[in-house]
Amino acid sequence: KAGVTQTPRYLIKTRGQQVTLSCSPISGHRSVSWYQQTPGQGLQFLFEYFSETQRNKGNFPGRFSGRQFSNSRSEMNVSTLELGDSALYLCASSASPGAGNQPQHFGDGTRLSIL
Amino acid sequence: QQQVKQSPQSLIVQKGGISIINCAYENTAFDYFPWYQQFPGKGPALLIAIRPDVSEKKEGRFTISFNKSAKQFSLHIMDSQPGDSATYFCAAGKAAGNKLTFGGGTRVLVKP
Numbered sequence: 001k002a003g004v005t006q007t008p009r010y011l012i013k014t015r016g017q018q019v020t021l022s023c024s025p026i027s028g029h030r031s032v033s034w035y036q037q038t039p040g041q042g043l044q045f046l047f048e049y050f051s052e053t054q055r056n057k058g059n060f061p062g063r064f065s066g067r068q069f070s071n072s073r074s075e076m077n078v079s080t081l082e083l084g085d086s087a088l089y090l091c092a093s094s095a096s097p098g099a100g101n102q103p104q105h106f107g108d109g110t111r112l113s114i115l
Numbered sequence: 116q117q118q119v120k121q122s123p124q125s126l127i128v129q130k131g132g133i134s135i136i137n138c139a140y141e142n143t144a145f146d147y148f149p150w151y152q153q154f155p156g157k158g159p160a161l162l163i164a165i166r167p168d169v170s171e172k173k174e175g176r177f178t179i180s181f182n183k184s185a186k187q188f189s190l191h192i193m194d195s196q197p198g199d200s201a202t203y204f205c206a207a208g209k210a211a212g213n214k215l216t217f218g219g220g221t222r223v224l225v226k227p
Contacts, residue, residue, distance in 0.1 A: 033213045043204060043217035056214045090158050097213050104213060106158035
């Protein structure tokens with residue numbers, strides 16, 4: 001079974017631009033969560049989607065948004081990029097909400113660098 | 116109320132030794148405590164997880180100990196191997212949801 005696939009793996013943007021990252025969950029998984037990983041702040045929850053609906057949102061500005069499609073694939077978008085947005089963006093999928101019964105599996109992330 | 120504090124930040128252990136990583140949480144609503152292992156260039160991989168209704172859970176060389184009254188939990192890696200050299204993260208969440216609050220991570224180096 002293929003794991004969580006995130007594309008692209010690496011991305012370089014400049015300040016003020018916008019970016020879209022993609023996540024394909026494990027086949028059959030319907031819940032997708034996004035996390036930002038930086039050396040300073042560690043792993044921080046961005047948002048969670050299930051059945052095309054956002055179920056939960058972390059403490060990030062409105063420049064960070066996401067969506068989920070009917071095939072469970074998810075995208076996150078960051079507008080008006082800032083230097084501080086440089087990070088590894090991780091996507092995790094699970095069969096359904098409820099991490100206790102349905103473990104979350106992470107992809108290898110998209111490394112976003114802002115120049 | 117959402118913090119998870121992890122210690123130590125780094126750890127060096129000899130091959131065959133025991134690695135111990137500790138975490139403390141504040142939010143008593145948390146009822147799901149997983150540990151993740153991350154290698155450079157890779158995403159975190161779930162190692163082992165525990166619910167607060169048990170005090171210990173063992174899977175192979177990895178053991179979680181949980182102290183509900185102290186709001187602390189720890190990971191023990193027995194018979195540490197060089198291949199265990201990685202960054203380990205504790206996390207906490209509610210079993211009914213997928214939002215995880217992560218500790219700051221512990222970089223473990225196992226010397227041969």
